[in-house]
Amino acid sequence: MRIDVVSIFPEYLAPLELSLIGKARQDGLLDLRVHDLRDFTTDKHRSVDDTPYGGGAGMVMKPEPWAQALAAVAAAASVAGAGEAAGGAGAMAAEPAKPVLIVPSPAGERFNQALAHELAEEDRLVFACGRYEGIDERVIEWAEEHFTVRPMSLGDYVLNGGEVAVLAMVEAIGRLLPGVVGNPDSLVEESHSDGLLEYPVYTKPASWRDRDVPAVLLSGNHGKIAQWRRHEQYRRTAERRPDLLEAFDAGKLPRADRTAF
Numbered sequence: 406m407r408i409d410v411v412s413i414f415p416e417y418l419a420p421l422e423l424s425l426i427g428k429a430r431q432d433g434l435l436d437l438r439v440h441d442l443r444d445f446t447t448d449k450h451r452s453v454d455d456t457p458y459g460g461g462a463g464m465v466m467k468p469e470p471w472a473q474a475l476a477a478v479a480a481a482a483s484v485a486g487a488g489e490a491a492g493g494a495g496a497m498a499a500e501p502a503k504p505v506l507i508v509p510s511p512a513g514e515r516f517n518q519a520l521a522h523e524l525a526e527e528d529r530l531v532f533a534c535g536r537y538e539g540i541d542e543r544v545i546e547w548a549e550e551h552f553t554v555r556p557m558s559l560g561d562y563v564l565n566g567g568e569v570a571v572l573a574m575v576e577a578i579g580r581l582l583p584g585v586v587g588n589p590d591s592l593v594e595e596s597h598s599d600g601l602l603e604y605p606v607y608t609k610p611a612s613w614r615d616r617d618v619p620a621v622l623l624s625g626n627h628g629k630i631a632q633w634r635r636h637e638q639y640r641r642t643a644e645r646r647p648d649l650l651e652a653f654d655a656g657k658l659p660r661a662d663r664t665a666f
């Protein structure tokens with residue numbers, strides 16, 4: 406997968422050089438490139454924002470630098486994509502699909518684990534990090550010609566820009582790519598992997614500050630352990646995220662199991 410990120414604070418994305426995602430990049434499992442929006446300005450002040458039409462506080466990001474940056478990214482990525490799609494010299498180059506352009510925004514669709522899995526299937530992703538009061542809306546309209554545009558929110562709260570959201574989304578997506586996580590089994594029993602919260606985990610010592618590990622986990626009875634873990638998932642989800650449990654009430658949770666909540 407190739408990921409391009411455009412930001413006025415490229416150094417904000419430095420954490421993506423670390424740990425799991427950093428190693429995936431070194432191993433060639435993820436081609437992630439960060440671009441400075443100011444490199445696509447033409448004035449001596451490298452300005453990227455201006456006052457909003459209609460008045461109001463704050464500044465709006467100018468359209469032209471974004472169009473220049475996104476067009477450059479689309480062109481660069483499509484050259485790479487076309488090469489792959491062509492299957493080598495001589496073959497007819499297949500028209501690469503339009504990259505997905507994710508625009509982090511409080512006004513976007515809600516990002517979740519299902520979307521992380523969906524986006525992990527894409528060949529290319531482009532992230533546009535807005536700042537100030539946002540990006541001139543005409544950029545989003547123009548971008549539809551070159552991208553599948555998806556404004557996306559991490560949740561109902563306000564950030565100062567899209568970079569933090571990109572860090573979270575790239576980690577959530579990147580870790581799902583083949584070969585990135587050492588043991589793929591560990592991706593199966595995580596919170597939200599099956600729509601429920603994960604069960605509690607314990608390690609040595611078996612007794613710590615007068616608190617004991619649940620006896621079933623020391624029993625060696627794998628059927629009982631699996632049953633206990635599943636029950637804990639439902640109990641936790643009912644307690645902390647009843648909204649998620651609705652989907653299970655509808656189809657996944659046998660009624661008999663509801664007696665415990």
Ligand SMILES: Nc1ccccc1-c1cnco1
Nearest residue numbers: 509510558559563564566567
């Ligand atoms: N508040 C924001 C401001 C700028 C870019 C993204 C966001 C955002 C994303 N998810 C929640 O908020």
